Amino acid sequence: MYCDITLLLQNHIIYNMIDQLINIVGGACGFGEYGKTINDGNVAGVSRLWRNGSGCGACYQVRCKIAEYCDENGAYVVVTDYGEGDRTDFIMSPRGYSRLGHNAYASQVLFKYGVVDIEYKRVPCKYNGYNIMYKVHEHSNNPFYLAILILYVDGTYDVTSAEIWQEECKEWRALRRAYGAVFDTTNPPSGEIKLRFQVSGNAGIYWVQSKNAIPSDWKPGSAYDTEIQLT
Incomplete structure (x- = not known):
C-alpha cells in the first residue's frame, strides 16, 4: 500500500548546507560520512517519518506521479537524516531523486520541477545478512563514556530502546537516546558489555539480546554484529 505525499528535491544550496551539518555533527541520525554513502547514495531526510530518531535507517520505495516521466518502480531510499520543507516529508539526495x-x-525534467507529488511505502531493508549491527561511536571514551550507533536493522523493524546489563545489580539499565540512532551512557560497566534492544515491527514490540558482548578493551569505531535473528 502506498501513501500520497509531496516530495522536495534537495537543490544544491540545501544539499550543501546538509553536507556541512553532517561534517560537523554527523547528521541528525549520527551516521556521518556513512549516511551519505549507504545504499549507493540513494538516501533521504524525513520529518513525519522521523519518529524521534527510530526512523533512522528505515527503507522506502518512493515513486512520483507524473506518468509521462516517472518510473513505475521509483526509487529505493534509506533514511539517514532529519529534514523538512514546505508541505514535504522526503528531502532526497540528487542521486536518489534521479531514480524517480x-x-x-525524464529525470532531468523532474529535476526542473523540484517539487513533485509522490506515493511511498516502507519496504524491508536488506543489509548483507545483518539483522542488527552497531558500532561504538567515535566520541566514546573507555571507560568513562560509551555511545553506540545502530548501523543496520534488517527488514521493517525499528530499534526503539537499548539497555546495558549491570552485573553488580543483576539488572538491565536503560541507555539514553542521545539523538537519532545514537544511544549512550556515562560510566559504563567494566568488563564485557552486554546489550539488548527493544524492536518494533509486524510482530509487535519486544526485547532481543545481542549474542555478542562488547569486549572490555573496546575502542571507538569498532563495529559488532549482534547475530540477532529478527522474526
Missing part, C-alpha cells in the same frame, strides 16, 4: 524518472531525460 524512467530514463535520463
Whole structure:
C-alpha cells in the first residue's frame, strides 16, 4: 500500500548546507560520512517519518506521479537524516531523486520541477545478512563514556530502546537516546558489555539480546554484529 505525499528535491544550496551539518555533527541520525554513502547514495531526510530518531535507517520505495516521466518502480531510499520543507516529508539526495524518472531525460525534467507529488511505502531493508549491527561511536571514551550507533536493522523493524546489563545489580539499565540512532551512557560497566534492544515491527514490540558482548578493551569505531535473528 502506498501513501500520497509531496516530495522536495534537495537543490544544491540545501544539499550543501546538509553536507556541512553532517561534517560537523554527523547528521541528525549520527551516521556521518556513512549516511551519505549507504545504499549507493540513494538516501533521504524525513520529518513525519522521523519518529524521534527510530526512523533512522528505515527503507522506502518512493515513486512520483507524473506518468509521462516517472518510473513505475521509483526509487529505493534509506533514511539517514532529519529534514523538512514546505508541505514535504522526503528531502532526497540528487542521486536518489534521479531514480524517480524512467530514463535520463525524464529525470532531468523532474529535476526542473523540484517539487513533485509522490506515493511511498516502507519496504524491508536488506543489509548483507545483518539483522542488527552497531558500532561504538567515535566520541566514546573507555571507560568513562560509551555511545553506540545502530548501523543496520534488517527488514521493517525499528530499534526503539537499548539497555546495558549491570552485573553488580543483576539488572538491565536503560541507555539514553542521545539523538537519532545514537544511544549512550556515562560510566559504563567494566568488563564485557552486554546489550539488548527493544524492536518494533509486524510482530509487535519486544526485547532481543545481542549474542555478542562488547569486549572490555573496546575502542571507538569498532563495529559488532549482534547475530540477532529478527522474526
